[in-house]
Amino acid sequence: MTSLVLHYSAISDVGRVRKDNQDSGYAGPWLLTVCDGVGGAARGDIASSTAVKALRELDDAPADRGDLLDRVAAGLDAAHLAIGRLVDEEPALNGTSTTATVALFDGSRVGIGHVGDSRAYLYRSGELSQLTTDHTFVQTLVDEGRISPEEAETHPHRHVILRALDGNHDLEPDLFVLEVVPGDRLLLCSDGASGSLRPDRLADILATGTPDYAAVELVRASLEAGSTDNVTCVVADVLDETATADDPSFSDLEPLLVGAASELRRRGRGVSGGMGIFRGHRSGDTGELEPVDAEIPEGVPFAIATDPEAQRYAPRPPRRFAWLSRLLVLAVVVGLLWVATAAAWAWSQRQYYVGESDGQVTIFRGLDAELPGIALSEPYETSDVDVDLLSGFDANEVTEGIDAGDLESARETVQRLAEQQRTEPTAGASTEPTTGATTGEG
Incomplete structure (x- = not known):
């Protein structure tokens, strides 16, 4: 039987608005994964990097082809528990969580594990297929037929997800196996890319160039489309092993760790000569700029400048003494009505x-x-x-x-x-x- 291999690339960009990168990604010969952490004070960068650190243990040649999904499920569970232990050691991190989309390769199949709203796509024979289903509130509305997919793209609650790795709630990942063939191209990405680029644009980019080229172009296109989020893309081609024997770009392929999980910029593996993938591309730089301070400009309403990332994943704690607040509001309303009535009565008695x-x-x-x-x-x-x-x-x-x-x-x-x-x-x-x-x- 023909043995298949992965030719992969990964890139993560902080974007043009955020001060830090909440995304983490990993690409290796057997494992591809993207994790997108919660924003705000809960430190989503720690959640995503902790998850990737646990998941990268899966990047090893499978000993038993039959346990592919068991290994994926075990890896997600290990990441889930690692975040839980982290919160136990540092209570200030309570509420942190991350999405996780995992593709584990065994030579002919890919086991997919998925929690949250990062996505996995398959580009095959000129057609793009979304492999995963978002675990979001808006997706439930689409599934119930209450809104259309087009309406979901601009829905005010499109950032609210229902499942995540947080070490606290029950873990319910989607698990399935995909049979792959030579020529297939896989894309795993955070919602910074999938939320900015329509499927036809994703397909157009995935149809061109090497995995390096496609990954860079996906990030650049997302930023040019107006993405205000971090953007992480992992692209991998499924190739016949014999076709890569004399390919120098494949022979020196090493695992890639990107985003919050890595403090080092990528070196080598450039698209052009020895330059990094951020240079020498057809459109110039990827847009990896110094982050812009997300200060609220004078005169701009707060609602416009509010960062939706801070409300994405962690469930909100119940408000304390909510009944007392309601009672106080009621007392104020009754008091105002009484004052208005008394004033009207006093005026009438002077007529x-x-x-x-x-x-x-x-x-x-x-x-x-x-x-x-x-x-x-x-x-x-x-x-x-x-x-x-x-x-x-x-x-x-x-x-x-x-x-x-x-x-x-x-x-x-x-x-x-x-x-x-x-x-x-x-x-x-x-x-x-x-x-x-x-x-x-x-």
Whole structure:
């Protein structure tokens, strides 16, 4: 049977925004892996580098072809437990976690292990296939048919993942085997690449050049597409072993450790002569620049500058005394309503109008309006002026209510009506003026 080998490359770039690299990657003759750590104070760089350190123990020729997935599962479990021990030794790291996508080669097959939203792709015969499924909240919405894959690309919660290596929660990796053939090209990448480049763009880049060339171009294209995340790409070609016997680029191939897991830049293995892969490429530099301080510019809303990486993986602890906060909010709202109601009531009690009560012209305090079950006014002073002794016009005005504003104006209105009653009496009515008044409040 034909024996196959991997011709691989790996590159990790901090990107143009972040101050540090949370990604780690590894590529060797038997193992490919990418881990993307949680951001923020929990130190995702430590989580991803710890995971890769444990996983790279898998990079060895398999003794038994039948245990491929068992080895992958054991490697992920070892990485998971290593992070747990790290947190136990350093409680300040509580909450740290990382994704992990692993491809373990045995000469003819690749065992895939996957947790999180880093991805594995297969490029075969001009067609690109996504091998892994993201363990994200947004992916569950896509699976349920609630949003489309296109809508998922811009969903505000697309960074929230549901599974990760954290040494705390139960580990539930996806595990499967892929049969490979000569000419296959594998890509493992963090979401800094897959979240910025559409599948057709990924396929276009993977269709060209060596693994070195493709890896560099993937990183560069991700940054040019606007990725604000770290970008890590591992590319490997599946080749017939006999076809690589006289290939000098293959004979000196060594394992590559990139990102947070390595403090050293890659040396040698350049695309052009002895230069590193960051030089001599068709578009110049990869964009590996000095990181830009992610300060919030003056006048920019906080929501725009907030880093989604800080909220990606670690589950949030429950808020303490949440019931007390709600109670305080309720008390404030009730207090504001009470103050507003008291102010409105006090204002209404300074309003007066002239109306009719039991056939007499009466000064009312309050508002000349009605609400079901609520009295907005009450008699304040009752005069001796009889409504029946007023002219039809005046009587109608009194019945409808005459706005007076303040008490003094109301009393002047009553006095005017008393004078009208005296000078224009109704037939049979007394001509004596009646200007006396009684006060409703005593």
